[in-house]
Amino acid sequence: MLLRIRTKDGMERVTVTEGATVGQLKSALEAGLGVPAAQQTLSLEQKVLLEGADLSAFRDMADDRASLNSLNVRHGSVVFCAHGTERKVAATVKPNSFRKMTMDDLFAKQTRIERQEAPACATLSLDRDAANAFQSYGHQTGFNAMRMGLLYGTVDEQGNVRAEVIFEPPQDGNHVVVERAQGSEAAQEKADALASSLGMRRVGLIFSRVLHEEEAEFTVSAAEMRLMAAEAAPEGMDESFVSVAVKPELNEEGRAEVHFEAFQASKQCVDIYKKGLFANTEAYDGVEEIRKEEGEDVDLSEVLDVGSTRMTKDVVVAGRDVKDVDNDFFLVPVKILDHAGPLGASFPVENRLIPQTVNELRAHLQGGKSKGLPYVQILSDFHLLLFLAKHMDGGDIALLADAVRAGNPVAEGYQLIIEALAGLA
Template sequence: MIKAKSYIVSFSLHIKRCRFHFLVPCHCHYPFAVDGEASLRFAKLFRYSPNPLFFLNYSPIPHSSYSNSQFPNARNPRSFTMMLRIRSRDGLERVTVDNPHITTISQLKTIIQTQLGIPVQNQTLSTNQNLLLAKSPQDLLRFTDMSNPDAFLPSLNLSHGSILFLSYEGERRVAGPAAFNPAGSFGRKMTMDDLIAKQMRVTRQENPHCELVSFDRDCANAFQHYVNETLAFAVKRGGFMYGTVTEEGKVEVNFIYEPPQQGTEENLLFFRDPEEEKLVEAITVGLGMRKVGFIFTQTVSQDKKDYTLSNREVLQAAEYHAESGLKEWVTAVVKLEVNEDMGADVHFEAFQMSDVCVRLFKEGWFETDIKEDDDPKLSKMKKDVVVGVKDTREVDNDFFLVVVKIFDHQGPLSSTFPIENRNTQVTMKALRNHLERTKNLPFVKRISDFHLLLVLSRALDLTADVPALTECVQTQTAVPEGYQILIESMASTA
């Protein structure tokens, strides 16, 4: 049996008065077969038709006798290394491929697994950048250009430095940038890859930190009834939600505090009162609750526009989320929606601002000067961010929203007492009317209303009286007689 031998074929190619010298590896049983195989390999490597007329000169050299000393200006083709750039949701990374002319897509995936730590079975590769916009496994099936595991890389027209796009399932830890190491008076040289790595990437966040939000029926109804019946959804209205957060990430909203504010069709401006918010905080702590979210309405004039939240609303929601420091913080929207009978229903929606959105706000990326002619469905950035595979300064607001499931419950408090900072001022007459209306209930039930406690706290000691009353409300124990007399005397002054 004749043993096959390896050859290095030297080609001289003349094109437009220029002479090019190539070395092509071959593996043949007979020396005279070198011509045909070398022609085919040359065609695959350099994308020429395998026509012998191109080869004006060639000389087969046994591979075992080949050495760099014979061809000092040539490289061994078998040791050629190609760098490919891989763009994924994590940014741009690089892999090195040895012998790319004989590397298959299956082998490339193994290389990516070794160098980038992404399991082969989780990878979807494509030369099409739209791969990074795929939202579901079904979307990924549309990208078939690299689905054949036995296809060779040269068939994809890849070259040194080419970009491939990678989508993968699961999570991984991406190595952070190396510590700065100055080299010379001007510091370390920055490459394009370094600059890309430093850019902010904006991607959709699939899962909220808040598993669900449940609204106390009374407080939700008191809020929507006012904006529907009194304001007719003509101007915006808002407030802060208070309640509890469980270890599982479930948020319960038990009352809504409405700060002093001014609303228009497009804007909602809070006039934050530090003294009043101290009273709110004292009551909240005494009730064993905390601030858990921000709620606001959208006006009827916004109903026809093609966005979920406007740029102004995203900016305001991100501000309060960042201020809270609570990862389960919820943003709720109340609006009118047309039903099947062409009537209008009040509709509640709940979101979380994504982690990227909150980070962008904290680091000052948002353009806060919003002009009248700006597109409300886009948030402007002060610097370029990467959305998908594109650098941009305008981000669709929906990228910042993470949907939260809504439930309802009957909480421990009532919401029948007049609410603060509305069109009608709350006076002691309101306290007298409330106590008369609820006189058949136990006294602790009569005062189990945040808005009533807020009125009382203005006349009581914040460090002694308020904690004592809120403890009674929280535990639903009898109110000391002295406090009952004090509260009834306050009501009688009206």
């Protein structure tokens, strides 16, 4: 039977007999790929190929005596093989390989995709309440569409990123892509200003996937890779910018369990995105077929649900000229932690299906008072302050944020304004 073998060098193929064992597959790979069996770590999990992965943790194909059939490996299955062998992979010979070299050819030769050995940030710590508020919306909607949010927080001198809040901008999403809605700039500016007044800045991105019955064969899709690069690219974003993927998976009881994974888009990935080397959607395979079946004015995002990113020009990966770069080359895993931050996350989040109203403000204030909380603690919620920013002057919001940041009492005049807005005056 024919198996597809994904290594750090790309996708290759090997043939083994029906009923072959893991050990026999390793022998076939040693003969066909030149990788010693003792250096192979085989797995059905693509994460085994990530730079810095703990290979000892991948035990699903560790028993050389196990038959491939018992592991549900069938004709056409993808098996991932991590190894440390330096191989010379033959470049693809093109019919016009002897034509005169152009400047585009020279540029392609100079663009060599390399894995980034270590992240530019040491760790990412997510506020537990903020993370729970983000993923809980996925549970409420059945994870039926992608969702994104922006992380605000701080970065210390050691490169540890501490994300305290998640702002969810106006957005449009489906099962493959999510993007900011048109006209969302004003909302973004208010979120940036509020975060700055609270002593924070934009430090990362978070996005949730849709729920699938079967796990994807890739770590992130082309659409997700583009999103990660695009959010890290604007001027003012430094190299510590980190992205979090929220992945729902069905457990044995058929319920959705959520996993958080943190990555950085490599510096090279962000650089080539800025240079315009990421091809647009129309350049991907499958576009013509979709248009033939559904017409010209149709959503094409389905073609981005693949594990590689297409370039506008050939680039060099593992000695080969290619246009499709496996996204694992662009990903740098980041250690993820959690913490209890200074801000709450109980006020309804902005830009969701159910809009925020003064009724939620009134309920929030009454709930805090019933617990005997100081007024400044009642206001210590990013989403609440952002709601107030829609109804109060920016200077007043900055003063409220200063009080929240320092834990100082809220001026009585501001309390009266907020109470009146909530209908409690």
